Amino acid sequence: MTCEDAVKKLREAFPDSIHEETQFRGETSLRIAKSSLRDICLHARDRMGFDYLVDVSSVDHFGQEPRYEMVYELYSLRNEFHLRLKTEVSEDDNTAPTVSDIWPTADWHEREVYDLMGIRFIDHPDLRRILMWEGYPYHPLRKDFPLEGKTTEMPGVAFSEPAPLAGGPFVTIPTDGTTQVREPRARHAGEIPSPEKFLAEP
Amino acid sequence: MKIFFKKICRIRHLHDDANDGKSIRPRGSNQAMRKFRLAARKQENRVSRMSTTLSPVAYDGKIEGNVIFTQLDAAINWMRSHSLWPMPMGLACCAIELMAASSSRFDISRFGAEVMRFSPRQADVMIVAGTVTYKMALAVKRIWDQMPEPKWCIAMGACASSGGMYRSYAVLQGIDHLIPVDVYVSGCPPRPEALLDGLMKLQAKIMKEHSVTEQKKELLENL
Ligand code: SF4
Numbered sequence: 001m002t003c004e005d006a007v008k009k010l011r012e013a014f015p016d017s018i019h020e021e022t023q024f025r026g027e028t029s030l031r032i033a034k035s036s037l038r039d040i041c042l043h044a045r046d047r048m049g050f051d052y053l054v055d056v057s058s059v060d061h062f063g064q065e066p067r068y069e070m071v072y073e074l075y076s077l078r079n080e081f082h083l084r085l086k087t088e089v090s091e092d093d094n095t096a097p098t099v100s101d102i103w104p105t106a107d108w109h110e111r112e113v114y115d116l117m118g119i120r121f122i123d124h125p126d127l128r129r130i131l132m133w134e135g136y137p138y139h140p141l142r143k144d145f146p147l148e149g150k151t152t153e154m155p156g157v158a159f160s161e162p163a164p165l166a167g168g169p170f171v172t173i174p175t176d177g178t179t180q181v182r183e184p185r186a187r188h189a190g191e192i193p194s195p196e197k198f199l200a201e202p
Numbered sequence: 203m204k205i206f207f208k209k210i211c212r213i214r215h216l217h218d219d220a221n222d223g224k225s226i227r228p229r230g231s232n233q234a235m236r237k238f239r240l241a242a243r244k245q246e247n248r249v250s251r252m253s254t255t256l257s258p259v260a261y262d263g264k265i266e267g268n269v270i271f272t273q274l275d276a277a278i279n280w281m282r283s284h285s286l287w288p289m290p291m292g293l294a295c296c297a298i299e300l301m302a303a304s305s306s307r308f309d310i311s312r313f314g315a316e317v318m319r320f321s322p323r324q325a326d327v328m329i330v331a332g333t334v335t336y337k338m339a340l341a342v343k344r345i346w347d348q349m350p351e352p353k354w355c356i357a358m359g360a361c362a363s364s365g366g367m368y369r370s371y372a373v374l375q376g377i378d379h380l381i382p383v384d385v386y387v388s389g390c391p392p393r394p395e396a397l398l399d400g401l402m403k404l405q406a407k408i409m410k411e412h413s414v415t416e417q418k419k420e421l422l423e424n425l
Contacts, residue, residue: 132372133337140371149371160336163369 003028003081006048013047014040029084034070037087038097041072045102050074050083053099056109058089058117062143066090068119072099089119098124116141133158278413282326282352283405284314289325289349291342293332296359296391300331303394310394313401322348327404328381329397333361334374346381351416354408356400357383360390 007028011018017036022029032040044050054073061067068089075082089096098121100106110121111130118139121127128134135154138145148162175182288310292300304310304318319325322345334342346355357377360366363386365375377383384407387400 131337138371145371147370156340158336158340160371161375163365163371163373163375165369 001048001079003083006044006076006079006081006083009048010040010044013043027082027084029086031086031088034087034089034096037070037085038099038102040085041074041099041102044074044083049076049078052077053103053105053109054082056099056106056113058113058119060117060141060143068094068117070096070113070119094118095120095122097122100124115139118142136160275411275413276409279409279411282413283408285317286313286315286327286354286401286404286408287317287319287325288315289322289328289345290318290320291328291330291332291345293330293334293338293342294361296331296361299391299394300329300358300397303397308394308398310398310401313398313405315401322346323350325349326352327354327356329356329358330362330377330383331358331391333366333368334377335372336374337372339374339377339380342377343380352413354384354404355381356385356387356397356404358387358397358400359392360388363388366390 007021007030010030011021014032014036017033017040018030019033020031022031052075054075055071056073057071059069059071061069066088068091070087070089072085073082074085087096096119098106098110100110100121101123107124107126108130110124111126111128113119114121114124114127115129115131116139129136132140133154135157137152138150140149146162148165149160150162152158152160290297290300302308304316310316315327322328326349328346328349330342346353355377357363361368361373362377363383365373367390369375374380385400385404387396389396392400
C-alpha cells in the first residue's frame with residue numbers, strides 16, 4: 001500500500017469528515033472534522049497500519065476563528081509512509097477527544113498541549129500539567145501570553161517574574177545584511193529592518 | 203662596598219634571568235667566583251628568612267621541631283578552602299563541563315574538591331551548573347537550606363548567573379535571586395579551567411574570612 005492508496009481508502013471510508021487534502025513536498029495532510037477524529041484514528045491504526053504516532057502538536061491562530069488547531073503526525077512502520085491529520089478547535093469549546101487510548105504515546109503529548117496551549121482532552125486518563133507546575137495559572141505558548149512571562153506566586157511550590165528582555169526578544173531575520181541587521185535586539189510588528197538604522201560592522 | 207653592591211645587583215640580575223634560561227656568570231678569578239658564591243648564599247638566606255617571618259600562615263621553627271605556630275583563622279581557613287566538598291547542582295549542559303572538571307584530565311581533586319556529595323548535609327559548596335527553571339528554583343533553595351554552615355555557592359555559567367540566553371517565562375534570571383552567590387563563572391558553558399579558576403577564587407576568598415565570627419558572637423551573647 002502506498003500513501004495515495006491509504007488516503008483514497010480513508011476518503012472512501014469517511015466521505016463527510018475529510019474536508020481537505022494538501023500535498024506539500026511529498027507529505028500529505030488531511031483536514032478532518034473533530035467529531036470523527038477518533039474514528040479516523042482507529043481506522044487508520046487498525047485497517048491501514050498506522051502503528052506509530054510520531055507527534056501531537058497544536059497551533060494558535062490568534063485572531064482567527066477557530067483559534068486552535070490540533071496536528072497529529074502518523075507513521076506506518078510497516079508500509080513506511082507518513083500522514084498528517086489536522087483538526088480545528090474553537091476557542092469557546094477548547095476541547096478535543098483524546099487519542100491516548102489508541103496510541104499510548106499520546107498521553108504525555110496531550111498533557112504538554114494542555115499545559116502550554118490550554119486545550120483540554122476529553123477522557124484523558126491523567127490530564128495534569130507536565131512542564132509548568134500544578135497551579136500555574138497561564139498557558140504560556142498562547143500567542144497572547146508575553147514571552148517574558150507574568151508574575152505568579154505559589155508559596156512553597158514555585159513563583160515566577162517577568163524576565164528582562166532588554167528591548168525585545170532576540171530575533172533573526174532572513175536578509176543579506178550584516179549581523180546587526182539580521183539579528184536586531186528589538187523588532188516591532190511591521191517594521192522592516194534597514195542597514196542605516198544600525199551601526200556599521202567593522 | 204661599592205663593588206659588593208654591584209655584585210648584589212649582578213646576583214639579582216642572575217636570579218631574574220634564571221627563568222629565561224640565560225645565566226650570567228661573573229667573569230674573573232676564582233677568588234671573585236668564591237666571593238660571588240658567598241654573596242649569593244647570603245642573599246638567599248636573607249630572602250628565605252624574610253619569607254618565613256612575613257608568612258601569614260605558619261612558622262615552623264627549628265627549635266620547636268614540628269610544632270607550628272599560626273593564627274586560628276589561617277589554620278581553619280586553610281583547612282576549609284582545601285577541602286571544599288561540592289554539592290553538584292547539575293541542571294543543564296554546564297553539568298557536562300562540571301563532570302569533565304572532576305574527571306582525570308582536569309582533575310578538580312588537585313584542589314580538594316573532588317568529593318561530590320549528593321547529600322546536601324555533607325557539602326560545603328553548591329555549584330549551580332545549568333539553567334534554573336522556576337519549577338526547579340525552590341528545590342535548589344531547599345537543598346541550599348539543608349547544607350550546613352559554613353557554605354558557599356558558585357554560579358557556573360551564564361544561565362545560573364543571569365538566566366543566560368533564556369529570557370523567558372520559565373527560567374529564573376540568575377540563582378542569586380534566591381541564594382547568595384560567592385563566585386560567578388562566565389561562559390556558555392565555561393570550560394573546566396574556568397570552573398577551576400572560580401574555585402581558586404573562592405579559596406582565596408575563604409582565606410580572607412574570619413572563620414569563627416559566629417562562634418565568637420555566640421560566646422559573647424552567652425557571657
Ligand atoms: S550557560 Fe550555556 S552551557 Fe551552561 S547551562 Fe546555560 S545554556 Fe547550557
